[in-house]
Structure formats: C-alpha cells, structure tokens
Amino acid sequence: MAPPHENTVCIFDTTLRDGEQSPGIALNAHEKIEIARQLERLGVDIIEAGFAISSQGELEGVRAVSQAVECVVASLSRTGEEDVDAAIESLRDARNPRVHVFIATSDIHLQHKLRMTREQVLEGARFAVARAKAFCSDVEFSCEDATRSDPDFMAQVVRAAIAAGATTINIPDTVGYTVPAEYAAILRGLYDRVPELEGVVLSVHCHDDLGMAVANSIAGVEAGARQVECTINGIGERAGNASLEEIVMLLATRRPHYNMETNIVTQEIVRSSRLVSRLTGYPVQPNKAIVGRNAFAHEAGIHQHGVLAHRRTYEIMDAESVGLHGSDIVLGKHSGRHALRQALADLGFTIEGDDLKRAFVRFKELADRKGKITSLDLEAIASDSLREREEAYRLASVAITTRTGEQAQAEVTVAGEDGEQTATAQGDGPVDAVFGAINRILGIPVTLVEYSIGAVTGGADALGEVRVVVELAGRTFSSQAVSTDITEASAEAYLRACAHAKAATEPEQELIGV
C-alpha cells in the first residue's frame, strides 16, 4: 500500500486550464504566456495550458505556452480521436509535452452526461491513452468524478490506462464533495486494487465547494499521491481548485510534520498571485490565506503586545518567504526606455517592440504625475500593455460634466476600423453616462454584470484598476484597465469588454473537464 515515490510532491498548475474556465475569464495567448512564464519562475513542475479541442484560440494558447516555457506542458483531452489529436497538435512545439486524457467513471456522469456504458468508457480510456502515448511518453489519465465512482470499476479503468501507457493517474474530486479521511481511503483502496499503481505517479485534483480542497489534497499526499493539481489563488470552476500557495506553504511551514517538499520558489508566490488576479480580473479577498492583503497583517493594537518583541508569538511564516516585500524597483521620470525594459525584465515581463513602446508611453505619463514608479505600478502598466495590443477599438477621448441633483453628461469618442465615432449620453453619474455613450457607439445590447475598482498601490496618486464584466446572449465577458483617472479606466475597461462581446457573435463551443 505504501507508495514507492520519494519525498517530493510535483506541483501541477492548472490556472490556465481549470482556472481559466471560471466565468468571465478569457485570457488571450499573450496573457497566457505571461502567466506561464511566471509559473515557470515560480518553479511549478507541470503547467496545464488548456483544453485544445474547445476552440482554435484555446489550441493556439496551448501552443504559445509550449513555445514559451521549458517545463512540462499539459494539454487536456477527452477520449475521442479528434480530441486527442487536437491536444497532440497543441503540444507539437513543447520541449516536454504531456497529453492529459480524462473520462468520467461515475455512474451519474456515465448516465447523464456521457450516455455511455462502462465498457465504452474502458475502451475510450484505452484508446485515448494509447493514441497519446504514440506521440509522447508522458501521458496522464484522469477519472473524472472519481470520488463518486464505483471503486472496482474505477480500478478497472485505471489498470487499463496504465496498461495503455499512462505514467500519471489522477483521481479528481470533481464536484468538491469528499472529505480527507474518505479521500485517503479511496486512494488507499485504489493502491490495494491496482498494484501497477506503484509504478506510476498518483495525482490529486480537488475542488473547494465545501472548503476542503487543500485538506483533501494533503490527505491525498499522505495516502501516496506525489502530484497535486492546483491553481494560483485557488481559482477554478465554481468555488475553485485547491490553492497552490496554501498547499506549498503548508508543506513548507509544517515540513517536519509531513516530510515532503516541492520545487516551488516560494518567494515568487505573491507576485504570481498578483499577476493572475490582474489578468483574470479575479480579486483575492483580504482574509485569503497566504496571499490576502491581511494574511501577514495584525491589527494595530497588537503591537502593544508580543509581535514587535518576538514575531513568532503570532507569526508562523515569514512574509519574506512568500515574496511579500520584494525589492521595490523604483524608476523616476528621467528613466529611459532601456531602464524600463530592464526593470520589466527584472519583474519577469518580456516586453518588446510595439508593446514596449506603448508601455513606455504609459510609463512616462504616469511618471509625470507620480514622480516615482514602483514595481507594483510597473506590473500594472505591463499587464495593461499586454491587454491593449489586440483591441479592435481604442478610446480616443472622454469628457464629463456632473453636478449634484442633475444628470451627468458624457461625450465619448472611439476609434475603430471604420474611423472615429462620437456619442453623448446622460446617466446617473459619470460612469453610467460614459457606458451609455459607448453603448450607442458599439450598438450591442450588453448587460453590465459586474463593475469594480481597486487601487494598485496606496496613496492619492494610486493607479486605479477597473474590472468590468458584461453579459451578451448568456455569455459573460470581462476586461480590466488601469489609469490614475478611474472614469478613463472605466471607459477603457468597458469598451474592451464590449468589444470582446461583439467579436464573439459566433460563440464557440466551450467544454469543461475534470
């Protein structure tokens, strides 16, 4: 029953696949590359980059990530021939490709989703793993909804997958239903039923619907799993996946207890969290473990007590260990393009050509206003330059007047493929008026679903980051924009979200898995 693997847990990051399936997240290839590069700096062992069959854009996203990083890149696939071939196609350029095949093994999924017999599932698993194996030696197989599956049937499928060449077997708690003791028992039962499991890597993949994703993942590790599938900030379907930073810091902080290590460079955790939060538009709540704003903060009063005298009275981790207070690169208004490029490179952004040109313009504007530019400001500018490059519409100008008791007036000019268009509108406040004017210009019936603003850094001259989610025909589209002027950022973010919605008049089929 005891697993033969060593004391290292592989971190399989699925931020770009399961995380990206969260409502409203739509990363373009450039954004996927930036996140993948940061994940590589973070030291993850495997990056799951997408679900290639789901759309051409998705396939190209996986390919772009494959070209950008050296670590293992996984591409998800169902068991059909076309599915597997799309995954293979997306990994052609990967230095270390992994095809990740999955099929549900629970009766509820067989009956209501797949409408397949157990024999068909078994055959599908065999076929897909073998087909993937012909392309690359590294093949992972997942039993979707494993925790609600008949253990004997699941064991049969796992044996078949290993026989066909699978080198990693993943037992996901797809619906976030299991609890630690139960999950450990399922995994131990599988070891008992499938002796061949000793020769491959067992993996866990947990969802947080009942708040147990991290605890279940760790129970899995204790039962023999040596790969944990997780995401930055715990994003993912519904309540999300197990949070990478919690898994890693739990194993690191309680090292003597678990006697397990990971290859993660923990000092890159906070930056990875910020980048993912910014590019996905998913905020991190202040009381989120490890990466929340308060995770290392104590209310003022406590300083009268023990913390200053002896930090370990209340702190079990060092804020430096997760990179909370990294060296703060500061540029001034006289810094040139070379200095900016170097500073961005230090932050991990590879920005060249037109992107660098745009980032430099933004940098200069901001430096004129703020004087000093911190690394947080630079991260925001760099992310925004990445977003901007593929836009069909550009905000040319915004003018607003408003006074208490009167309707706000906005005049907006947008530059598109057919030249500039200007519209005016009234509204309850300036932002409402601006959105109304943009609606007139684009002429699509979007509904505003969410609108939020956060400050990138503190202080009155802070960059404001606006996140907008709009809905069109049942689909949601999100975007972000940053500016020291929040009405400008609001207009920019709304325009981008609406442009995405407009571009998606022919919605592509979207799929989920695991």
Add this chain to the structure above:
Amino acid sequence: MAPPHENTVCIFDTTLRDGEQSPGIALNAHEKIEIARQLERLGVDIIEAGFAISSQGELEGVRAVSQAVECVVASLSRTGEEDVDAAIESLRDARNPRVHVFIATSDIHLQHKLRMTREQVLEGARFAVARAKAFCSDVEFSCEDATRSDPDFMAQVVRAAIAAGATTINIPDTVGYTVPAEYAAILRGLYDRVPELEGVVLSVHCHDDLGMAVANSIAGVEAGARQVECTINGIGERAGNASLEEIVMLLATRRPHYNMETNIVTQEIVRSSRLVSRLTGYPVQPNKAIVGRNAFAHEAGIHQHGVLAHRRTYEIMDAESVGLHGSDIVLGKHSGRHALRQALADLGFTIEGDDLKRAFVRFKELADRKGKITSLDLEAIASDSLREREEAYRLASVAITTRTGEQAQAEVTVAGEDGEQTATAQGDGPVDAVFGAINRILGIPVTLVEYSIGAVTGGADALGEVRVVVELAGRTFSSQAVSTDITEASAEAYLRACAHAKAATEPEQELIGV
C-alpha cells in the same frame, strides 16, 4: 476518550469580535446590532459580541447586542479583575450572558507576551473563571495558543478552569499552525489527561493561515468538540477564522458521513454573508466556497453537457439551501413608507424613526431612477441609512468637469457642525479631484489606502457601493457608501472615513485575544 455530548454542534459566531479585529473594520453599535439580529435569524447558538475592556465603545457595543438578541451573548475577557468586570458590565442586560475568559498557555506567549510564570497563569485562570462564575453560570475558558502549548501544563490549566466553574473549554489554534490529525491528537490527549472534560463542552477555534481552519475544526468535532467558533465569510485576524458557512454546509451536505447537525437556518447564509461583507467593507472573492459569486455558477459551455439534464452531475448542494435565490421583494415608485418598513422587516431590518425617514427618502430617489427596487437594493439602502446616522459631516453637493488630456475639476460642499464649507481641487480624474477638495475642507493628513467599487446588482442602473480605507497616524479607517452615481458614493464614503479618522485623534487602546 469518547465524548458524552450529543450529535449537535453549537455554532459560536465571533464575527463581531475576532472578525471585527480585522484591519480597517470598525463597526458602530447600530451595525453590530444589525449583524447580531441577522446572526440570530441564522440560528447561531452563541454570539461573541466584543472584548469589553478594549474601549468604552466596545463595551457599549456588547451591551447593545445583549439588549437586542435572545441567544447567548459572549463577552471576551483576559484574566485581570478589571477585564472580567468590564465583561460582566457589558453583559448586564443579556438574557443569556456568557463570560469568555482567556489566557495564553504556550511558553512562547508566557515569555514574550505575558511575561508570567506558569503558576501565575494557573492562578489567573482560576481567579477569572471564579469571578465570572459569580455573575453567570455560563463561563467559557480558552487556552490562547493552545496548539503550541505543553500538553501537561495546558491540562493543568483546563482542570483548574473547570474546577473554578468553566462550562465550555476552548482549545484555539490561535496562530493557524496545526493540521487535522495533530489537532485531533491534542484534543484526544486532553480528554485522556482531564477526565472532567467529559462534563463540559469542548470547543474549537481555528485560524486559516495555512488554509486548514475548516478541516481542523471538523477534525476537532470528530475528536469530541461540540462547539465550533467561526465567522461569517471567514473574516478575522490575518487570514481569518474558520468560515461559518463552510463548517455548516459541510456538516449538512455530508450528514450521513459525520452524523452531526447544527441549529443553523442555512437559507439565511447568503444574506448573512452579504450583510457582513457590506458593513465590514470586506469583499468575498468570487471563488469563495458557499458564498462566492461563482460557488453555484458553471461556465456557459457546461450547459451543453450534464447540468441542465441532471443537476447533480456537477452540483452537490442546492443553491436554494443557502438562500441564494430568496424571494425577491420588489417595490415600485408608488410604494409608501409602510410598505417599505414592511419590506425591510421581511429582510430582517428593524428601522424606525429618523432612520426610516432617511431610508424612505433614499428609496424614493432610487425608485424614481430605477422604477423597480429589489431586495438587494433595499439591503444596501438600509445598511447605508444605519451608517449615515452618526456622521458629523454631510455631503451637501459635488460638481465635476473633466476632459481627456486635462486635469479634472471638482467643487465639493460639506455641511458640518460649523455650517457649510466649500472647496475646489484639481486631480487626476474626478474622484481624485473630489478627494482633494474634501481634504481641504477637513484639513487632516489622511492617506488613501484602499478604494474599491462594487455593483450591488447587475444592470446599468445598478447601485454602486464604494469602499474606502484611509490611514491616519498608523491607524486605518474604512467606510462605505452606495449610490447610482459612483462619484457621489465615492465622495460620501471618503468623507465618512475621513470623519472617523478625525474623530479618533485620541486613539483608544486596542487589544486582541485568542
């Protein structure tokens, strides 16, 4: 070793005490009452309302809660005579008072925080429990930093506390360091060492620094605990406390597994979450289990698969069970004050007199703009009326002009005790200019720490809710305001936060515990 208690877990909610100790949260007595009333509707067994000795305002907050609810109200206290007496004083009017005494039992806290010997700690526990017991029969005793304490010494202290009259013994993981198996072993070891523990209620109190608060709490229940201390949305010191909604829904969803129940009315969970988020200014991330916006959401593509055909393919809980789609009260612009009062009462708000008058004015304004007013709108209006009543300053008017490429201009008029004052300012965008004008009027050097806007409901006519956190002399002050016009809401929220900061020129001593 097996505990004698039945299969009911008491829910001890500490949102108003440990939750309220989060940086930037400062609830006034009215806000505490509203939350306490909602907690009572939610069915919590015990409400910890505050830490009476920490300030006069805190003591009065506990008293106000004591007067407002029928359930057990706990007041926290260290072991000193004045501490205990303040707790007792705060509970004079409580129908079911509980004094909650705590003292640290770990050597690290004894040495670095308390500077006390073990004998002194033991004596302190005895003294304080006995003194509390003379006032009320219901006394809880907590060993602060229990999970890092010497088990034998902790057992000694627990025996002394029980001998002195404690009826609940709480074993907190104050620093969020423990893991489930270890925590269960600590509790089982305590049962072995202290046979008298069988005659009292064992309680758990877990922090989420490593993401294990819920798993640890449940491990505690499995080891015999029948009280769980937790907070709405998991707010609290640092990464927060165990999240009430996760504990409760885990026990409810996995009822056959744990065979434990709570007295919680789960249909009140979502509303409780919204109220606490709104009044504390602490947002809930979209992927938060149970109460996050996405917790019950599936990405669009999935509908092509199983969910519509058979919800249980991906859903393990019913959204109705947590009150996600409660009956949506809708009022129109012809609804009168009586209808508003009734609708607010249905939502659980007891709003009378001037508060009702103000709420009615807000309601009419909004009804004129939106036509239909939903329960979410009403909740926002009601919360805002509660906030407004104690303000020393009132926003009289705001006027703004801004155009791309030029500085924004703002003119703000504020009514205070000394009459009206008007100031103008320029800024990077309208909000910056408005804040500048308010700074000129109030004349205090606050720093803007955080600024965020969320929409109360979807749609272009949504109420925007602005949250502002400012810092003055090392302390943070937060406030919120709602309006369909976000510049107006921004001005209002900023003015309130600055007014709080100004009022607190003499900072009171603040304490933390457990």
